[in-house]
Structures are given as C-alpha cells and as structure tokens.
Amino acid sequence: MNNPGLLREQKRERFFFIALTAPAIVLVGVSAMAPVLWILSQSFLTLTGEATLSNYEKILSSGLTWSALGVTLALSLCTLVTCVVLGVPLALALASARRRVANRVLILIMLPLWTSILVRTYGWLVLLRREGVINTTLASAGVIDEPLPLVYNFTGTLIGMVHYMLPLFVLPVYAAMRDIDGNVVRAAASLGAGFWRCVATIILPLSSSGIGSGSMIVFIYTLGFFITPAVLGGGKVNPIAIRIERTLSTFQDWGSASALGVLLLVLVLIAGAMFLAIRRLAGERVQHA
Known part of the structure; x- marks a missing residue:
C-alpha cells in the first residue's frame, strides 16, 4: 500500500522544483x-500589412531558394559525416585513455569554443587563402x-564548419563511451573477439545514444550557419541563412x-x-539485443 504521508511529501517536492524552474521556463519560452x-x-503579410500567401509562393517558385536549400543540406550532411569519421575514433581514444590524459586532451579540444567564431573563421581565412600559411608551406616544400x-x-x-562543430560532437560521444562497463569489453575479448569486432558489436551499439545526440547537434546547428559560409564561402556558397x-x-x-525563416524552422523541426x-x-x- 502507498503511504499517504510519503505521497504528500513527493507532491510537495515536485511542486517545489516546479516553482523553482517556472521563472526560467517562462523567460526562455517567451x-x-x-x-x-x-x-x-x-511571413503572411505584405509590405502594406495585408494578409497574403504570396511570400511563400515567391520563395517556393524561386530557383535560388531550392539552390540555397540544397547547399544548406549538403553542408550539414558533409559536416556531420566528417565529424562522425573524425569524432568517433577520437572519442574512443579518449575513453580508452587514463582519466588525467583524457581531461587534458578534452581541454585542448574545447579551446576553440572559447574563441569567437568570427576570430576563428578569419583565422582559417589566413591559413587557407592562396597566399596563406598552408599554400605557402606546401609550395616551399615543393609539394x-x-x-x-x-x-x-x-x-x-x-573545413571551418567542421572545426567549429567537432568538439560539440565529441563531448556526448565521449560521455557515452566512458559509461560503457569495461568488463563487457574484456569479456568479449576473452571469448575471442578482436578489437574491431568489439568496436562494431559492443562499443558502437552501446554508445549509439551519444553518437545520435552528437549527430543531431551537428546537423541541426549547421542548418542555420551564417558567419562561416559568409567569410569562407566568399559569396559562392549561399545557404538559406x-x-x-x-x-x-x-x-x-x-x-x-520571414517565409525563408519559417522554411528553415520547418527544416530544423523535420x-x-x-x-x-x-x-x-x-x-x-539495443535493448532487444
């Protein structure tokens, strides 16, 4: 039987925490x-304030809109794939390392996030331009x-978008891999499973929640990127933003x-x-397995 006193105490605690979070929820929501x-x-108004659907008709019938949509999706997908290819091995290496070493490497990974995105983008411009550090070094070496x-x-x-999003992808993946019980991996190894089989059948499935969270962060965040395409794209890469x-x-x-903004919002929701x-x-x- 349920204890009436315990139920009242639980309701009181629930109400207390709701009261604490309500102001922040209202502020953020508004x-x-x-x-x-x-x-x-x-998006449903003309310049004179009359209701209309012409704004949506205009953007949906424009080839520039569909071109921008294609560029947006291509940038987001390529950024996501690159982050997965680079981030999953990096997170696995961090999860396998000693805690002190992993923490120091994480600090280095997070350093770019402590710098303004505009500064970092112009930094890449200095590195990547025709007379930049990379081309000058390669030319001097005769490559x-x-x-x-x-x-x-x-x-x-x-390159600029991956540089910005990679730390945000690595963090949830590293957290998920760090929570995997090492005894499970050692048990699989003792039964004859090699390194790659352990990764494919144990580590990746058990860390799928972190990989999924990181992937969602990367893809949705990059859909609205503006500064990086504006600076490094040079007017030739034009996403929806x-x-x-x-x-x-x-x-x-x-x-x-505004209609383009609503289109971008719908894309994010989808x-x-x-x-x-x-x-x-x-x-x-994973649960059924």
Whole structure:
C-alpha cells in the first residue's frame, strides 16, 4: 500500500522544483517563442500589412531558394559525416585513455569554443587563402606548383564548419563511451573477439545514444550557419541563412525573408523529429539485443 504521508511529501517536492524552474521556463519560452511568432506573422503579410500567401509562393517558385536549400543540406550532411569519421575514433581514444590524459586532451579540444567564431573563421581565412600559411608551406616544400583552392568555395566552408562543430560532437560521444562497463569489453575479448569486432558489436551499439545526440547537434546547428559560409564561402556558397540576409539587405523584403525563416524552422523541426525517431529505434534494437 502507498503511504499517504510519503505521497504528500513527493507532491510537495515536485511542486517545489516546479516553482523553482517556472521563472526560467517562462523567460526562455517567451524569449524563444516571441520572435518565432513574429516571423511567422510577417511571413503572411505584405509590405502594406495585408494578409497574403504570396511570400511563400515567391520563395517556393524561386530557383535560388531550392539552390540555397540544397547547399544548406549538403553542408550539414558533409559536416556531420566528417565529424562522425573524425569524432568517433577520437572519442574512443579518449575513453580508452587514463582519466588525467583524457581531461587534458578534452581541454585542448574545447579551446576553440572559447574563441569567437568570427576570430576563428578569419583565422582559417589566413591559413587557407592562396597566399596563406598552408599554400605557402606546401609550395616551399615543393609539394605543389600552384596554390590549392582551399577557400572561397565549398571545401573552405566545410573545413571551418567542421572545426567549429567537432568538439560539440565529441563531448556526448565521449560521455557515452566512458559509461560503457569495461568488463563487457574484456569479456568479449576473452571469448575471442578482436578489437574491431568489439568496436562494431559492443562499443558502437552501446554508445549509439551519444553518437545520435552528437549527430543531431551537428546537423541541426549547421542548418542555420551564417558567419562561416559568409567569410569562407566568399559569396559562392549561399545557404538559406545567407539567402535570408541578402533578401533583407538588398530588397528589404521582410515578408519573403520571414517565409525563408519559417522554411528553415520547418527544416530544423523535420530533422529533429527524424533524429529522435532514429534514436528511439536504435535504443529499442539495443535493448532487444
């Protein structure tokens, strides 16, 4: 039987914690939802304040919108794949290392996040441009005869985005791998499983929640990137965020810019829902296994 006194105490504690978090929830909710609702309303208004659907008709019938959408998805997917390829082995190495060594390496990994994204982006511009450090070093060593096109293109933009997002991907993956019971891995090794088999059948499935969380962070975050494509893309890489800025700065068309913002928001929501569904399916598969 349930203890009435214990139930009352649990309700009192629950109410206390709700009361503590309510002001922050209200503040964050209002500050987050108010701009979204304003943009949503602007997307259905003309310059004279009349209700219309022409803003959506304009952006959906424009080839520039679909081109920007394709560039946005390509950048996000390539950034995600690169972060997975680089981040999973790095997280595995950190999880296998001694705690003190892992903590020191994590500090080095997190250092870029303590610097302004604008400073870091211009730093990559100095490194990647035709007369930059990388091309100058390669030319001096006789490796190349002409400077490599490393900036003002898709490649340079991708490098800058991976540099920013890799630490954010590594952290949840490292946390998930660190929580894996070492006895499970040692038991598999004692039964004859090699290193790669342990990684494929034990470590990766048990750390799938961290990989999924990191992947969702990387993909959704990069959908709205602006500074890195603007600086390293040199006007040749134009995702939706840059398309929105140019619609405002060039045409002062708040309706179309707001409609593009709503399109980007819908894209983020779809991506979030897909990642959550994939994580749920992966978690169920791990439990059944």
